[in-house]
Amino acid sequence: MKGFLEGSRAVAEVIKLVKPGVISAYPITPQxxxxxxxxxxxxxxxxxxxxxxxxxxxxxxSVCLGAVATGVRAYTATSSQGLxxxxxxxxxxxxxxxxxxxxxxxxxLSAPINIWNDHQDSISVRDTGWIQLYAExxxxxxxxxxxxxxxxxxxxxMLPVMVCMDGFILTHGIENVDIxxxxxxxxxxxxxxxxxxxxxxxxxxxxxxxxxxxxLETRFALQETLKExxxxxxxxxxxxxxxxxxxxxxxxxxxxxxxAERVIVAMGSVCSTIKEVVDELRAKGKxxxxxxxxTFRPFPAKEIYDALKNVPKVAxxxxxxxxxxxxPLAAEIRAVFFGKNKKPKLISSFIAGLGGxxxxxxxxxxxxxxxxxxxxxxxxxxxxxxxxxxKIDV
Amino acid sequence: MSKPLFFPGHTACxxxxxxxxxxxxxxxxxxxxxxxxxxxxxxxxxxxxxxxAWGVPFVHSLFENAAxxxxxxxxxxxxxxxxxxxxxxxxxxxxxxxxIGLQALSGMWERGHDVLYVCYDNEAYMxxxxxxxxxxxxxxxxxxxxxxxxxxxxxxxxxxxPEIAVxxxxxxxxxxxxxxxxxxxxxxxxxxxxxxxxxxxxxxPCPLGWRHEPRQTIEVGRLAVETGLYxxxxxxxxxxxxxxxxxxxxxxxxxxxxxxxxxxxxxxxxIKQIQEIADNNIDRYGLKIQL
Numbered sequence: 001m002k003g004f005l006e007g008s009r010a011v012a013e014v015i016k017l018v019k020p021g022v023i024s025a026y027p028i029t030p031q032x033x034x035x036x037x038x039x040x041x042x043x044x045x046x047x048x049x050x051x052x053x054x055x056x057x058x059x060x061x062s063v064c065l066g067a068v069a070t071g072v073r074a075y076t077a078t079s080s081q082g083l084x085x086x087x088x089x090x091x092x093x094x095x096x097x098x099x100x101x102x103x104x105x106x107x108x109l110s111a112p113i114n115i116w117n118d119h120q121d122s123i124s125v126r127d128t129g130w131i132q133l134y135a136e137x138x139x140x141x142x143x144x145x146x147x148x149x150x151x152x153x154x155x156x157x158m159l160p161v162m163v164c165m166d167g168f169i170l171t172h173g174i175e176n177v178d179i180x181x182x183x184x185x186x187x188x189x190x191x192x193x194x195x196x197x198x199x200x201x202x203x204x205x206x207x208x209x210x211x212x213x214x215x216l217e218t219r220f221a222l223q224e225t226l227k228e229x230x231x232x233x234x235x236x237x238x239x240x241x242x243x244x245x246x247x248x249x250x251x252x253x254x255x256x257x258x259x260a261e262r263v264i265v266a267m268g269s270v271c272s273t274i275k276e277v278v279d280e281l282r283a284k285g286k287x288x289x290x291x292x293x294x295t296f297r298p299f300p301a302k303e304i305y306d307a308l309k310n311v312p313k314v315a316x317x318x319x320x321x322x323x324x325x326x327x328p329l330a331a332e333i334r335a336v337f338f339g340k341n342k343k344p345k346l347i348s349s350f351i352a353g354l355g356g357x358x359x360x361x362x363x364x365x366x367x368x369x370x371x372x373x374x375x376x377x378x379x380x381x382x383x384x385x386x387x388x389x390x391k392i393d394v
Numbered sequence: 395m396s397k398p399l400f401f402p403g404h405t406a407c408x409x410x411x412x413x414x415x416x417x418x419x420x421x422x423x424x425x426x427x428x429x430x431x432x433x434x435x436x437x438x439x440x441x442x443x444x445x446x447a448w449g450v451p452f453v454h455s456l457f458e459n460a461a462x463x464x465x466x467x468x469x470x471x472x473x474x475x476x477x478x479x480x481x482x483x484x485x486x487x488x489x490x491x492x493x494i495g496l497q498a499l500s501g502m503w504e505r506g507h508d509v510l511y512v513c514y515d516n517e518a519y520m521x522x523x524x525x526x527x528x529x530x531x532x533x534x535x536x537x538x539x540x541x542x543x544x545x546x547x548x549x550x551x552x553x554x555x556p557e558i559a560v561x562x563x564x565x566x567x568x569x570x571x572x573x574x575x576x577x578x579x580x581x582x583x584x585x586x587x588x589x590x591x592x593x594x595x596x597x598x599p600c601p602l603g604w605r606h607e608p609r610q611t612i613e614v615g616r617l618a619v620e621t622g623l624y625x626x627x628x629x630x631x632x633x634x635x636x637x638x639x640x641x642x643x644x645x646x647x648x649x650x651x652x653x654x655x656x657x658x659x660x661x662x663x664x665i666k667q668i669q670e671i672a673d674n675n676i677d678r679y680g681l682k683i684q685l
Binding site for chain 1: 425426427428430431437438441442443444446448449450451452453454455456458459461462463464465466467468469470471472473474480497498500501504505
C-alpha cells in the first residue's frame with residue numbers, strides 16, 4: 001500500500017502488521033496519534049490485541065514487560081517526560097533480556113515545558129541497554145519498526161529496541177509511504193517464539209537478586225551482546241532488503257563522504273535537510289558530505305572510524321546536550337579517533353534545534369561555514385542574541 | 395507428595411511472618427499460578443541467584459510496578475486464550491503496596507484485571523531496615539519515626555488500604571493474618587472463585603522490626619486480631635460480607651510483646667489512644683461476640 005500518510009498513522013499501520021498481542025500506552029504529545037490509531041484498530045477488530053490504557057508511562061512499559069515475560073509480543077510508544085518516567089523500567093527490561101519494541105516520538109525535556117522536537121529524551125536513556133535506532137523520514141520509521149522486532153527477538157540478542165522518530169516533524173508530517181503487505185512482514189518477522197517465558201508447565205524465576213559474585217557478569221553479558229548486535233544489524237537489514245526491496249545500511253549511512261573535505265555527522269530528520277545542503281554545495285563544487293548515524297546504541301565506532309578517517313574536517317550536530325559537559329554524540333565521535341593515526345584534523349561540535357527550534361538550510365550552511373581551522377566545542381547554532389541580553393524587553 | 399510451590403531453604407529471618415504467609419498463599423492458589431512480586435524482603439530472600447524458592451513461574455521487576463506487570467501478564471494470558479487456566483498473583487510488602495506502588499495498584503483495580511493482589515503488611519520498610527511506611531501504626535517506633543523527646547513515634551494511623559480497595563468497586567477485598575492461617579487460605583481460594591481484581595492484606599509480624607521473639611510470630615499476629623487492632627474483614631463487590639468476631643482483649647496485651655511499642659507501656663494516656671483505635675474498629679465492624 002502506497003500513499004500519503006501521517007507519520008504516526010504510518011507507524012500504527014506497520015505495528016498492526018507486526019501483530020503485537022498487547023499494546024499499552026499513556027498519552028503524551030506528540031506520541032498520541034500513534035496510540036489513538038492503534039486503539040481505533042483494536043476497537044474495530046482490525047487488530048486482535050489487548051489494548052491496555054494505563055495511569056502512567058511507568059505502568060505502560062511495565063504492562064509490556066509483563067506481556068513479553070509471558071511470551072507475547074508487545075508495543076508501546078512515548079515521548080519526552082514519559083520516556084524519562086519509564087527510564088527505571090527501561091533499565092529493568094534490558095537487564096531481564098526482554099525483547100520489547102518502543103517508539104519514541106522525540107521531544108524536549110522540561111523545564112521549561114516544551115512539546116517540540118529534540119533528542120534530549122532518548123539520548124538521556126542511552127545507557128539503559130536498549131538498542132536505539134534513529135529514523136530520518138517516515139518510510140525509514142516504518143521500516144525500522146519491522147527491523148526492530150526482528151532484531152529484538154533474535155535469539156542471539158533478546159534485547160529491547162527503541163525506534164526514535166522526531167516529534168511533529170515525523171509524527172505529524174505527511175509523506176508518500178510504502179506500507180508493506182502482511183505476507184512480506186510475516187515472511188521477514190516470524191511468529192514470536194520466546195526463549196523463556198512465565199509458564200506454569202515450566203516454572204522459572206525471572207528478575208532475581210544477583211550479589212557481587214554474579215552481577216558483574218550479567219552486565220558484561222549485556223555489553224558483549226550489544227557489541228554482537230553491531231554485526232547482526234547489517235545482516236538483518238540485508239534480509240530486509242530481499243523481502244521489501246529497500247536497502248538500509250543499518251548502522252550508518254554515508255552520503256557523499258568518499259572524497260569529502262567537510263562532513264556533518266547527525267541523526268534523525270535533520271539529515272534530510274543536510275542532504276539538501278550537501279547537494280546544493282556539491283553543485284557549486286564544494287566537497288561536503290553527511291554521515292548519518294542510524295544505530296546510536298550499540299555505538300558503531302568501527303564503521304564511523306572507517307567513514308571519517310580520511311575526512312579533514314568533521315562537524316557533529318547534536319540535537320541534545322549533556323548539561324555541563326561536551327555534547328553527547330560529539331564526545332563519542334571524538335572518542336572514536338582518540339589515539340588513532342588516521343583521523344580528521346578537526347572535529348567540531350555544534351548544538352542546534354533544541355525545543356523545536358527549526359534547523360534550516362541556513363543553519364546547516366552556517367555549520368559548514370564554521371568548520372574552519374578553529375575547533376568548536378558544543379557551539380550553539382541559531383541563538384537569538386536579543387534574548388541573551390541581561391534585561392529582555394518583552 | 396507433590397513438588398513444593400515454595401521451597402524451604404530461603405534466607406528469611408527466623409520467625410518471619412511473611413515467608414509463612416507467602417507459602418500458604420501460593421499453596422492455596424495452586425501450581426497453575428504466575429506470581430509477580432514487588433521489590434522487598436520476600437523477593438530478596440526467595441530469589442537469591444542462583445537459587446529460587448519458587449516452584450511456580452515468578453517474576454520480579456521493580457519496587458512499585460508489580461500490579462502493572464501483573465496486568466501485562468494477565469493481558470498476555472487473555473491474548474493467548476489461557477486466562478481461564480492460570481491464576482495471576484501480584485504481591486508486595488506494605489511500602490510497595492500502599493506507598494510507592496499505590497498508583498499502579500489503583501490502575502490495575504480500575505482497569506478490572508483478573509489479578510489477586512496480596513499485600514504482606516509488616517507495617518514498615520523492613521528490607522531496608524525498619525523505616526516507617528504508610529501502613530505503620532500510630533506511635534510505632536521505627537528508624538524514621540523514632541521515639542524522642544519531641545516524638546512518640548509514627549505520627550499518623552495506618553492508611554486505610556482495604557477501604558481504598560473497596561472504593562474501587564472490585565470483586566473481593568479481605569484482610570487476613572498470619573495468626574489465622576486457615577482463614578488466610580480460605581480467603582485466597584475465595585478470591586480465586588471470583589473474576590476481576592481482588593485485594594487481600596495479610597498482617598505479617600516481623601520479629602526483627604517489631605522486636606518480638608521469633609517464636610511469638612503467631613501469638614503476636616493473633617493478638618492484633620483479638621484486640622481489634624487488625625480486624626479480619628471481607629468485602630464482596632463493595633459489601634461487607636464477613637467479619638471475624640472476637641472477645642476483645644485489651645490492646646496492652648498486644649503492645650507489651652513488641653519493642654516498637656515499649657515506650658507506650660508506662661503511659662496510660664498513650665495506651666488509651668491505641669485502645670481507642672481498637673474500640674473504633676470493634677464498633678465499626680461489629681467485631682465483638684454478643685453473648
